[in-house]
Amino acid sequence: MSAALIGDFNNWNPNANVMTRNEFGVWEVFLPNNADGSPAIPHGSRVKIRMDTPSGMKDSIPAWIKFSVQAPGEIPYNGMYYDPPEEDKYVFQHARPKKPQSLRIYEAHVGMSSTEPMINTYANFRDDVLPRIKKLGYNAVQIMAIQEHSYYASFGYHVTNFFAPSSRCGTPDDLKSLIDRAHELGLVVLMDIVHSHSSNNTLDGLNMFDGTDSQYFHSGSRGYHWMWDSRLFNYGHWEVLRFLLSNARWWLDEYKFDGFRFDGVTSMMYTHHGLQVAFTGNYNEYFGFATDVDAVVYLMLVNDLIHGLFPEAIAIGEDVSGMPTFCIPVKDGGVGFDYRLHMAIADKWIELLKKRDEDWQMGDIVHTLTNRRWSEKCVSYAESHDQALVGDKTIAFWLMDKDMYDFMALDRPSTPLIDRGIALHKMIRLITMSLGGEGYLNFMGNEFGHPEWIDFPRSDQYLPDGKFVPGNGNSFDKCRRRFDLVSFTSAYVTNSVCFIFLRKGMSDHGCPRLLEVVIVLGSDDIGDYDGLVGWKLGIVLLVL
Template sequence: MRPARPLPEEDRQRLLHGAHHDPHALLGAHTVRGGVELRVLRPYARSVTVLAKGLRAELHEDGDGLFSGVLPLRKVPEYRLVVAYDGEEGIGSHEVEVHDPYRFLPALGELDLHLIGEGRHEELWKALGAQPMAHQGVTGTRFTVWAPNARGVRIAGDFNYWDGTGLPMRSLGSSGVWELFLPGVGEGTLYKFDITRPDGSHTLRADPMARRTEAPPATASVVTESHHVWHDENWMAHRGDRPVHESPFSVYEVHLPSWRPGLTYRQLAEQLPAYVKDLGFTHVEFMPVAEHPFGGSWGYQVTGFYAPTARLGTPDDFRHLVDSLHRAGVGVLMDWVPAHFPRDDWALAEFDGRPLYEHQDPARASHPDWGTLEFDYGRKEVRNFLVANAAYWCEEFHIDGLRVDAVASMLYLDYSRENGEWSPNEHGGRENLDAVAFLQEMNATVYRRCPGVVTIAEESTAWDGVTRATHHAGPGGFGGLGFGLKWNMGWMHDSLGYIEHEPVHRKFHHNEMTFSMVYAYSENYVLPISHDEVVHGKRALVDKMPGDWWQRRANHRAYLGFMWAHPGKQLLFMGQEFAQGAEWSEGHGPDWWLLDPSYAAEPDHRGVRDLVRDLNTLYARTPALWQRDTTPEGFSWVDGGAAEDNVFAFLRFDAHGSPLLAVSNFSPVVRHEYRLGVPPEPTAWTEVLNTDAERYGGGDVTNPDPLKPDDAPCHGRRHSIQLTLPPLATVWLRPA
């Protein structure tokens, strides 16, 4: 073997410093005059030998880990490398036989690159990141990363002692994508990208598309592949049979790491489905499960958008949890956080040395409330990253719905900003047109690709058309955002404000409980009592209530009865289903000991939980409570003006006109022979739920017998009934 021609010094230096855009042009095998030139970069190697059919030749050492030679062959053969290393401190040595990564063609196709360049790759997770595969007949992993500002990118991992010098990636043209296929690298491998910034400095970054990560505080990405076999075929086939806004939809919100602290995904799968099913909730909603470095953020500051948090297990373990819930007949929603990301210097912030995922304008990039960075929704590749991410969770993990966090902070350019701290859009308005377009694209894509999935907006303003179809323009000139449901933050704040007042003062705040019906049909609503309402000094739901312990529990039960009857879907945060008195803490989760039979007050808490179970059971069996949630024909006030009595009475109707009468008495006195106007059709009304029942911990003031309407006009109706209203209680009645 004769020596190869020396590398030009500029190419050599760029290669060694990780700043070469095309290392495959310098490394690997290439035909030259007189043979095949082979060059290898193996830092710390003592020698490199080429093995081919009928050939074994040791390459010349060129210094700095470079080895080369010209083989006396006419064409490039199939070959392998035998790389010899000295032992530690020069004692002993070892050899490894490997494929040369630089003999492989690109493992990413032209169509993938075209779609990435257009910002339209709806299965982006299959094109970028670490993908185990067989390529040119060899098993390994394809690594790809989008870093258009980088001068060079290398792969560092546990397989090369976190020194990426010997594994520079190639740039795939104007796409900004870098690629390298590493034979022999497979599942469980830890890796990061060593990026050479435009100024020549280096930064070691986790993979933005990593589908598995190390458990925090470790930050490496992990090569992974799914082996889970799904058993939820029936659920997936029928989850979209009925539109969600015309279906029962009762949600139990859970922070997985603290629901039962210490449980893994698989251990949760043994307990959570049975618990949620027993209480009758139709869905469970997970607070964010995507990987996040700081547990105290509850998952709302995400660094690994494509990876379930490793704190509780592997991605397949998370799939098992979702599968178990589906097999129990429980839908799975998850919080999704596309509004911002943290500034950690190993994650997305200035990923390739310049603003990439965040906006170029520092004023637009910096989130004023959370010290995080906002995404640049106007950049097509960033928008693609997020749109594909929404589809990814629904397709790869069978998620049934995405509750999108902090939508208002995305929609407004002046969100939490003072005058002079923001610039208007091209029309002179404060709307973030890029964010509007992103949300519309995300919703349209998810609904098209994932039948039966629902998207839910946490949107705290009066933005018009949050749940309107994207192709329907509204008064503001924008198309609808395309969400399926929206959290009713107005109802939540108003009703909690009312219930926190002493009963004697509630008459002055009566409209806070009725105002929601003014706008009840402007959107498709969810009524949320979420984690946000039971932390940071806001107190747990039962502790918001005035009065002694009996009155607080009675208020709590009456409020839940009112909430379940009100138009809109329901969401209740864990712990509130059994009247936990302490604020939630991610450190210890719900106070399950309150339900221990040895605890003296255990019946008080068990009674509230029994009520929640009965509320959900009756709700699911009563189409009047959910079938016409979004149309005015499904609701009618009987008496919305009884402020002096602290009483609210209304009717709900199903699609056939069958009614349910809900009456709430938020006063601590019994009201005997309370007259209410009712429709003429039923011959009698029967009490089907009373939150004052003894089994719930109440005083058992009930209406045990059917109530027959008489001809006494009341509330504008020709017929009426007289009933007993228990103190601080809600009563439901149906035709006998």
């Protein structure tokens, strides 16, 4: 077995920079600077590792790569050596905000945060979305899909390059600028980090990195998650621990994230991954043969590292099992999270929305909202990104269904279904925020009852069993957030009179503001108003 570093810098010559294997089994190579002092690998160079494995020759992206890109027309990603000159590196201007006593989290996905059918950028999110989040009264933003993932429709959960921010939305410096701006606004920035599993992609991920299935993962069936179609880490390997612990510190140190929401913690802690298992509270369910002790130890280690280096950092765990000691500090024998994500609440609301109003039991609702361990802090939510995906329904859709399309405008009569839906939509969020825990989370757009579901662009495909799964023509139409629905301008012209209807977004309570009407006489060029160009205004008679 052999390995070599290849790339633009050595014309992809596998004999130029051959690697050696040290006493710990790690392949390494040292490249001194050039004679003129310039780095041996220029900034922006594409790099890969060529490995001669028992199963054949394989080119892989370095596991610790800081940035990876996909060239137009190419399927696999290429690792990119990202090390700009000192004078070009981003310098943070603003200190981290203090940890809020009560978290109010806005869950966001940068790529789908545009009103247009496109992949949005870190820069646009910084300029357009962050001010909206601040104005709505949130004190934290939780950003999804940061770690590079070759499959966009995975929502960022099938990670291929753990140390690299997604290049779809911009450069590492663009992401740093976004976080710096959030700190300027007083917003805590949490990262939705994925350490529970990895993409099974062999072209540009960790899977079969050295030609075997066990370098980072369990071998055989234990290393494969059948529901997620992904690989499962072996937390008993020292190099896996080193890799993941370093990864957590990297995002806190380099990008100034203020904490994490750990995805899929239940899957980590049990060998059955919480699938087809009903947790009743019996302690044998938590501390038995199904417990992955190595994974629990890793969670204790990473939480100890996070809070040891950054005492103000926040760690939220996504756990549905109710693991005891989950939010007890590591020094006291606990797993060490600050908050548990209260996942049962969203399921309860969906269950109730399928019933008649008169069948709702307030005692049942209050029990679900307050059912948590003594002194355990929880982040509650009525709905998150999970409920917004295609095939599911948001609360607004459950309440108002297709009436949302025809009877939500302010210039036409409402219906009893809409009136009831809006009232319950606000009440459900209010009671969840009030009783559900010490923190509250909302997925972007759901604060105003965003219509439609999320459907990532996808092509037609045939499954291994021959079943045909239709795509959506790779459309981005349902993979965006229609903020323009609560903040837009329209005009109606009759003869020489122009009526301009200004829908000016939402109040601080998340409700649509009253309609503002501008009547213009003598306009000879009907263009736009309030941010849209082209008006030759006549006389403004009335503003309501």
